[in-house]
Each structure stands twice: as structure tokens, then as C-alpha cells.
Amino acid sequence: MTCAIVTGGAGFIGSHLCEALLAQGYRVVCLDDLSTGLARNIAHLDGHPRFAFIRADVVCESAWTSLSAATRVFHLASPASPDDYQRTPVETIRTNVVGIFNALEFARTHTARLLLTSTSEVYGDPAVHPQPESYWGNVNPVGPRSCYDEGKRCAEALAMAHARQHGTAVRVARLFNTYGPRLRPDDGRVVSQFIVHALRGEPLPLYGNGSQTRSFCYVGDIVRGLLALMNQDRTTGPVNLGNPHEITIAALAHEVLRLTGTTAGLQVQPERTDDPRRRQPDIQLAQRLLQWRPEVGLQEGLGATIEWFRAHRAEEFPLQAEEVKQTDARGQLDGLPVP
Numbered sequence: 001m002t003c004a005i006v007t008g009g010a011g012f013i014g015s016h017l018c019e020a021l022l023a024q025g026y027r028v029v030c031l032d033d034l035s036t037g038l039a040r041n042i043a044h045l046d047g048h049p050r051f052a053f054i055r056a057d058v059v060c061e062s063a064w065t066s067l068s069a070a071t072r073v074f075h076l077a078s079p080a081s082p083d084d085y086q087r088t089p090v091e092t093i094r095t096n097v098v099g100i101f102n103a104l105e106f107a108r109t110h111t112a113r114l115l116l117t118s119t120s121e122v123y124g125d126p127a128v129h130p131q132p133e134s135y136w137g138n139v140n141p142v143g144p145r146s147c148y149d150e151g152k153r154c155a156e157a158l159a160m161a162h163a164r165q166h167g168t169a170v171r172v173a174r175l176f177n178t179y180g181p182r183l184r185p186d187d188g189r190v191v192s193q194f195i196v197h198a199l200r201g202e203p204l205p206l207y208g209n210g211s212q213t214r215s216f217c218y219v220g221d222i223v224r225g226l227l228a229l230m231n232q233d234r235t236t237g238p239v240n241l242g243n244p245h246e247i248t249i250a251a252l253a254h255e256v257l258r259l260t261g262t263t264a265g266l267q268v269q270p271e272r273t274d275d276p277r278r279r280q281p282d283i284q285l286a287q288r289l290l291q292w293r294p295e296v297g298l299q300e301g302l303g304a305t306i307e308w309f310r311a312h313r314a315e316e317f318p319l320q321a322e323e324v325k326q327t328d329a330r331g332q333l334d335g336l337p338v339p
């Protein structure tokens with residue numbers, strides 16, 4: 001049995017990844033400071049014999065030195081929604097830069113493979129469309145989104161530098177917009193925001209005229225892609241993971257209204273600063289290297305997400321945070337079955 005560390009494992013994508021790794025027989029250590037994630041996302045894993053949760057900041061070296069050996073490090077810890085990262089831009093940069101530095105040192109010391117979840121934001125407001133990995137991007141280095149965009153660009157640079165200088169086994173996934181169950185209802189991301197407003201019977205906020213495009217990938221497809229990328233045998237440069245189906249934000253809003261049966265309509269709001277005009281992944285590399293492509297269409301994925309939001313009464317958020325037991329870093333980890 002191999003051990004995987006998932007930083008950011010109490011977040012939206014990380015919690016699904018923890019589940020998938022447990023299903024594959026891994027021992028899973030979730031390292032998360034719960035700054036943007038929720039204990040309730042992993043509450044159902046509490047007590048699982050191969051699951052451990054450590055509440056810690058990836059920036060702190062001590063969080064890493066307390067960990068036992070692992071063969072896989074999935075490094076997801078970072079705020080991801082613009083509302084979250086713009087609230088704490090300094091911590092966002094520190095998490096992305098110092099966090100990956102610590103994760104890489106851990107991977108090197110333990111001869112583990114490390115996968116970094118980077119983002120399509122490294123392409124900024126792209127001048128090339130769709131975006132292949134070879135495109136270097138068009139990022140405002142000092143704008144309000146730069147804490148995240150440049151933080152991730154630096155994280156990618158550090159990962160590649162480690163691979164070149166120390167031979168650390170790294171994988172870099174550039175994720176495009178991902179959605180699905182466990183999106184935090186108050187995170188301000190477009191899918192969660194639209195669904196919550198629709199379920200409340202309120203008009204959906206549309207920033208600008210809604211002609212900007214995004215490509216939305218269902219979380220299950222992304223998790224499958226992350227596992228495939230980690231498991232392929234070579235250290236590679238970045239690989240795009242996302243759904244190439246491109247849709248305008250206005251069309252997405254109408255789809256959410258239709259699927260929820262809401263008649264509240266749209267409410268136009270001022271355009272957001274540095275909001276990219278277009279986003280669409282070129283996934284030829286992922287198809288070739290990983291034989292991966294998304295399988296869940298937008299209608300199916302949105303339907304499942306809306307169902308989850310309804311079942312969890314997400315429109316009544318803020319929900320009561322449920323506490324999940326933290327695993328004592330050394331004691332209980334040592335008690336877990338060793339591979």
C-alpha cells in the first residue's frame with residue numbers, strides 16, 4: 001500500500017481526490033489549514049482506517065517535517081476562487097511560492113512524485129486561442145489577480161527548477177474551470193454563484209455583457225486526469241486538464257436558469273478588472289500522453305451539481321462548519337498501516 005499526501009485535501013477538488021485515492025487503496029494524508037476548504041468536505045472520511053487529517057499550513061516547515069514517508073504528493077493547497085485569493089493576496093503568494101518549495105523539498109527527501117495543480121490563469125487574458133501548453137500567456141503582473149496568477153507561475157517555475165537541478169519527479173497540471181458537488185456556495189465562483197442565486201429565486205449576477213467565455217470541466221473528470229498524470233512515468237512540463245467545450249457566461253446563466261426552473265432572470269453588473277475574455281484548453285497533449293479526455297457533458301454535470309446544492313440546502317449558506325477530528329501528526333500516522 002502506498003501513501004499519498006493531498007495538500008488542500010479538504011477543498012473542493014482535494015476532497016474528491018482523497019476519496020478517489022482511498023478507493024484505489026492508498027493510505028491518504030490530507031494536509032489542510034481549512035482557510036478556504038471545509039471540514040464537512042471530509043467529515044465522511046473521518047474514522048476511515050487509511051485516512052488521516054492534519055490541520056496545518058503548507059507554508060510552515062514543521063507541517064512537513066512531522067509527516068511520515070509518502071510516495072505521492074498531490075499539492076493542491078491554494079485559494080482558488082478570485083474572491084478568496086483577492087481577500088488575502090499576500091498569503092496567496094506565500095502559499096503558492098513557499099508552499100510548493102516545502103512540498104518539493106519533501107518530495108526530494110522522500111523520493112516521492114509531486115503533482116502541482118497549476119491553473120489556466122497562467123495564460124492570463126490569452127492572445128492565443130485555444131490555449132496550448134506552449135503558449136506563455138498574457139498576465140498582468142501587478143493587477144488584482146496577479147497574486148494568484150504570478151504565484152502559480154512561480155510555483156511552476158520552482159517545480160521545473162527542482163526537476164532540472166535535483167531530478168525531483170514532478171508533474172504539473174494546468175486546470176481550467178472546474179465545477180461540481182462541494183463547490184463552496186459562498187466562494188463567488190461563477191457556477192456556485194449562479195446556482196445559489198437561482199435556488200434562492202434571485203436574478204443571476206452577470207458581470208459585463210456575459211460574452212466572455214469559459215470552458216467548464218466536471219470535477220470527476222479532473223480527478224481522473226490528475227491520477228492519470230501522476231501515474232504516467234515521466235517528469236513532464238505542464239499538461240492542460242479541462243473541458244474544451246467553450247460557452248459564454250450568459251449562455252451558462254441561461255442553462256442554470258433552465259435546469260433549476262427559475263424565472264428570476266439576470267442582473268447586469270460592472271465588468272470585473274482583468275477578467276479574461278476567453279478561455280478554452282487545448283487538450284491534445286493530455287489526450288496523447290494520458291489517453292484522457294473529459295466524459296461528463298455540461299448538462300449532466302450541472303444537473304448533478306444543482307442536485308447536490310439542493311440536497312445540502314446550499315442556498316441557505318453560511319452552513320454550520322462541522323468539526324473533523326485532526327490526526328495527531330506523528331502518533332496516529334505511525335499507527336497507520338505501512339506500505
Ligand SMILES: NC(=O)c1ccc[n+]([C@@H]2O[C@H](COP(=O)([O-])OP(=O)(O)OC[C@H]3O[C@@H](n4cnc5c(N)ncnc54)[C@H](O)[C@@H]3O)[C@@H](O)[C@H]2O)c1
Binds near residue numbers: 011034059095
Ligand atoms: N476549481 C478550479 O476551477 C481550479 C482551476 C484551476 C486550478 N485550480 C487549483 O486546484 C487546487 C484546488 O482548488 P479548489 O477549487 O479545490 O479550491 P479550494 O479553495 O476549494 O481548495 C483549496 C484548499 O487548500 C487549502 N489551503 C489553502 N491555503 C493553504 C495553506 N497555506 N496550507 C494548507 N492548506 C491550504 C484550503 O483550505 C482548501 O481546502 C488549487 O491549487 C487551485 O489553484 C482549481
